[in-house]
Amino acid sequence: MGQYLFKSKRIQHQKTTVNLLDLDEKPVFIANRFSAPPTKTKAIATITIVSNLRSQSRTRILAMNYIREDSLSQETVFTLLFCLLFFFRYTRTIVSIFTYLLFKPKPVQINPKYKASDATVVVPTTFKEPAELVQCLKCILACDPRAVYVVTGNNNVGLVRELCSIERFDNVVVLGVEKLNKCKQMLRALKEVETEIVVFADDDVFWPPDYLKYLLAIFEDDNVGAGGTRQRVRRKPTPNFWNFLGISYLERRVWNNVTTNAIDGSISTLSGRTAAYKTEILKSNEFFWYFENDQWRGKPLNTDDDKCLTRYVYSHGWKIAIQFDERSVIETTLEDNPKYLDQCLRWARGQFRGNFIVMSNETYWRSLRYSWGLYVIYIGQFQTPALLVDGTLAYLLANAFRSSAYFSTALAALGCWILFTKLVKLMPHFYRHPADLRFVPLSIAFSYLHGFLNVYAAFTLTKTHWGSQNLAKLEKARAQNDEVQPLLKKAVAEAEAYTEPTPGRPMVGEDYFSAVPI
Template sequence: MVSNANAFMILFALTFIVRYLRLIVNIVAYYTFKPRPLSTKPAFSPSDVTVIIPTVFSHSDEFIRCLQGILRCGAAEVIVVTANAKVALIQQCCEAHNITQARVIGVKKLNKRVQMVAALKKVQTSITVFADDDVFWPTSYLEYLLASFESEFVGAAGTRQRVRRDSSPNLWNFLGICYLERRNFNTGATNNIDGGISTLSGRTSAYRTIILKNEMFFDYFLNDHWLGRHLNSDDDKCLTRWTYTLGWDIALQFDEKAVLETTLESNTKFLHQCVRWARAHWRGNLTVMMKGNYWYSRHLWTLYAIYIAQFQTPALLMDGSLAWMLYQAMAGASENVRTVVFVAFSIWVLFSKIVKLIPHLIRYPQDVRFLPASVLFSYLHGFINIYALCTMHVTAWGSKNLTTQSNASEQTPLLHDAQQPEEQTSTNDAATVEGDGQDHQLSQSPISRCRRYSWTVTQAEDGDDTDGVVEE
């Protein structure tokens, strides 16, 4: 009996270390991650930046608020890229809000990757920033984001993200908040330790233009496949993989003044988003593991904390196994000792579920009422991961409407929204529009201060903010 108990205790200890060592180390790494300071003579300023916003333009009010916030940051140019059928509609909405700095261009058919490449070909600045159409930047966002590029080895950068908290949040809103808080924790910790990151989120990401504006990348990006299926989603996974493969570093700016906000579904559609992200997480990581080598040659901690840890799912199975091993190991102990041990273990498991949410709970302690449901959802998410693993062949966006038709039923409500300006933005620049492939204005600064690099990369083989989070 004693021999069996000792064997189970050793098994429990080893399994506990494999499961929770990354959490313990990541706690230290996350809470010691220092923001990148602003330089008195920065290598890049907002005038060196072109912001690209691919959009399906399904919510004009949210799009306008996003665009106004981005324009306030002072980039050299903002390019909005949509379907040809929606160019005039977006232009009318911009005019209704006195927005004249943004250039609107169109592509034949809505496809995020095609849209991004179409806009990339027109970029003439040193830094390119991709932004979703539902993000909200603070005014000084670009200055802090660009601080990451003070290192000549950094090829791409991102920042922390938060879901906007409703004035009276429901459970879905809180779960969305938890999702990005956990993501901030995971990515911040691994990036602080060895520079690794699973995905540089497409909600907003900055790249040296020289990395992306070339035919080699266009071919790689537009011909990305999974099991023979052409990928439209997973674009941020592909960009991350490309940047690391070329030998560049990716940096995160965790300064509080560079936190972007976004919105997620506040209803059952959030589950569809979780499934899509989880599928992209599996596809992206498995692609890296099959075709790349940076994940084990340069980022050893990330190898353990992300690529190996992704197989520790579902969490309910892992924690249930630990509880069973501990029960077997304590079989010969007194009832009081067993009670103390299991209470301590339960407290630890609960702590592991909420430690990543501490920054939010400090800001909004009243949200502690959602914690029981959040813990239950963290276990449910493990089964979402398994379902996603079994359905990786599904590459559709799921929650995105990629309709390109510009019909009356669509335009009427959007144009109605456009007549309700929420905020006026002063400007001195003339509006520019590109529709049906006709470019009416192109005036940008030349590329400067970009790092030279030897372009060697494996060609893509034939064959969505994809922010997969593996729950602790």
């Protein structure tokens, strides 16, 4: 055959040698009796190059398969996937444990910037439980705020005023609104506030003595615009399962809020049960319009007031702080019957709606300043239902150890870890009330059920009604004519004197973990 001489690189494949054209050099054709035309030789060279490339591709594929089958076994892949999911899910839990143990309360200064006389308390009420309202007001007035405003429906204003007169609540002003709507009730009273601090409180919360002193300590930092404290559900002397579910819900909620806020100042929701705000942030036409027109996909919201307030404070560059002091823990009541499920759905819907509104309309949530909150609050909300996530972890771990002698040990260790994570946030309560350990099995079962309630709530976000309240019914007068005096007498008789949250057995120490039995 003819032969080309090139000044070029050469590709060697098996026994075939192909000369690559060097465009800078003209090929020299050497003729002999075996020579072939140049065009035919070029075609042969091209075909040979294509053949070589295909062969190299097959070689790479075989090599990759070899790596997959030998170097990166299926067990290794499952192990890596398990580790990724495990640390993504539980890093926040591990960090929160150390944060909860190490976080210190805000100290009360000898000469504080704000005193109780610098605060006005606003209490929106449906007047559903008159005795609870009386007890709530007693606790608030014992803390000596400058003024207290109670806002209810117009039809019950007279009853509330008469009840306050009987109890000699001289510092309480009762206002009315046409329709029961918590946002409108809060705005109605906010117009009257003249102090530097306004505190919104629900009508079913019970403050400990000197509560305002500890709450207002958060404002020693001039950049703090709002804040709250720890909370507990009032435990009945003989609690039923529903009462315990309420207790466990709020214990977990407070744990999450406190630890997240301690790390980077973020919080999902500053609870509306009791929260303090600098009046200058809220008493403006901008806020009034913003608060009154809060909506979800064009539909006005009758709930989620605390979500709206939290969003507004953050979006205007203010910090939110939580007072961790044990002496500032408030008590509240929740439904202790199947209506508790309605409350769970309302809270879940509010959580999703509030977070989605923030993610759609605000930018602070993804800033470097609140990076921990981004992971815990906005990304973490999608780790539901828990049964699906925990089931996936178990599946990955089982496949990672399927050929190991430690298969059973690994699954048992995972089960113990999951059990620990579901109970660690309740350990303070169990330490104080060990009798409630009997509710642990049902509590764990409900935690998995709650995940599916979250999924249902996520698909029903347009339901904005107050789950456990019939507001239309509550707008009517609670009593008329001859019914008034019996109602008032009953409310006064049932209003128990407030006592601070007490442990199940005598203890010494200011905090759960540091306290020890006498």
